[in-house]
Amino acid sequence: xxxxxxxxxxxxxxxxxxxxxxxxxxxxxxxxxxxxxxxxxxxxxxxxxxxxxxxxxxxxxxxxxxxxxxxxxxxxxxxxxxxxxxxxxxxxxxxxxxxxxxxxxxxxxxxxxxxxxxxxxxxxxxxxxxxxxxxxxxxxxxxxxxxxxxxxxxxxxxxxxxxxxxxxxxxxxxxxxxxxxxxxxxxxxxxxxxxxxxxxxxxxxxxxxxxxxxxxxxxxxxxxxxxxxxxxxxxxxxxxxxxxxxxxxxxxxxxxxxxxxxxxxx
Numbered sequence: 001x002x003x004x005x006x007x008x009x010x011x012x013x014x015x016x017x018x019x020x021x022x023x024x025x026x027x028x029x030x031x032x033x034x035x036x037x038x039x040x041x042x043x044x045x046x047x048x049x050x051x052x053x054x055x056x057x058x059x060x061x062x063x064x065x066x067x068x069x070x071x072x073x074x075x076x077x078x079x080x081x082x083x084x085x086x087x088x089x090x091x092x093x094x095x096x097x098x099x100x101x102x103x104x105x106x107x108x109x110x111x112x113x114x115x116x117x118x119x120x121x122x123x124x125x126x127x128x129x130x131x132x133x134x135x136x137x138x139x140x141x142x143x144x145x146x147x148x149x150x151x152x153x154x155x156x157x158x159x160x161x162x163x164x165x166x167x168x169x170x171x172x173x174x175x176x177x178x179x180x181x182x183x184x185x186x187x188x189x190x191x192x193x194x195x196x197x198x199x200x201x202x203x204x205x206x207x208x209x210x211x212x213x214x215x216x217x218x219x220x221x222x223x224x225x226x227x228x229x230x231x232x233x234x235x236x237x238x239x240x241x242x243x244x245x246x247x248x249x250x251x252x253x254x255x256x257x258x259x260x261x262x263x264x265x266x
Contacts (some may be wrong), residue, residue, distance in 0.1 A: 049070045
């Protein structure tokens with residue numbers, strides 16, 4: 001889908017990374033929507049379970065075995081859909097597989113993707129879980145959170161590396177750790193800007209649904225809540241391909257910079 005003559009033949013400025021990512025996003029959105037919608041819906045399975053069993057307010061540490069099973073199944077399915085989106089976006093248009101072939105191709109790599117995702121996610125969740133226990137003093141918790149976020153940033157490209165470069169899970173983690181070295185703040189700046197764009201888009205749609213609902217005669221709180229839930233799913237289905245497209249462009253840009261750095265050292 002990205003041709004060899006594109007700007008990725010040289011290192012990009014942050015604005016160019018975002019522009020190239022948005023162009024890839026626009027070119028692949030319609031073909032990615034079925035996968036991203038399935039991903040977003042799967043992410044809601046644990047919430048559906050809690051709603052049915054009246055356990056929404058139950059602390060995470062008190063969730064039962066069935067809830068964790070539902071969570072793991074949802075995580076696995078989500079990893080599968082995310083991998084399919086990444087592979088579809090990273091392929092040239094002429095090499096794009098049909099949906100059935102794409103899902104079969106990515107299915108065998110789901111276990112490794114789950115492993116990579118769990119490692120990265122654990123770095124975000126671990127400080128929160130430890131804080132909930134209240135066993136450590138605040139200063140230790142702050143230091144732990146800083147270290148965890150730094151490690152999470154260094155491993156942030158492990159998932160796109162795993163899918164786009166067809167590596168093993170361990171190789172993807174090592175490659176990401178090495179690739180982000182010296183580029184952490186650049187990665188953070190791109191992530192913050194992209195998140196801000198998605199946040200503004202979500203806010204505008206949520207505001208629009210809240211304003212439009214009364215105008216068309218929807219006054220029931222439950223109906224309005226359901227409408228906003230649908231809007232949230234739509235936003236998530238659009239945001240997921242944007243996130244994967246940007247991760248692909250960042251990965252390619254960092255690889256270009258890594259290659260340039262290696263050639264300079266020679």
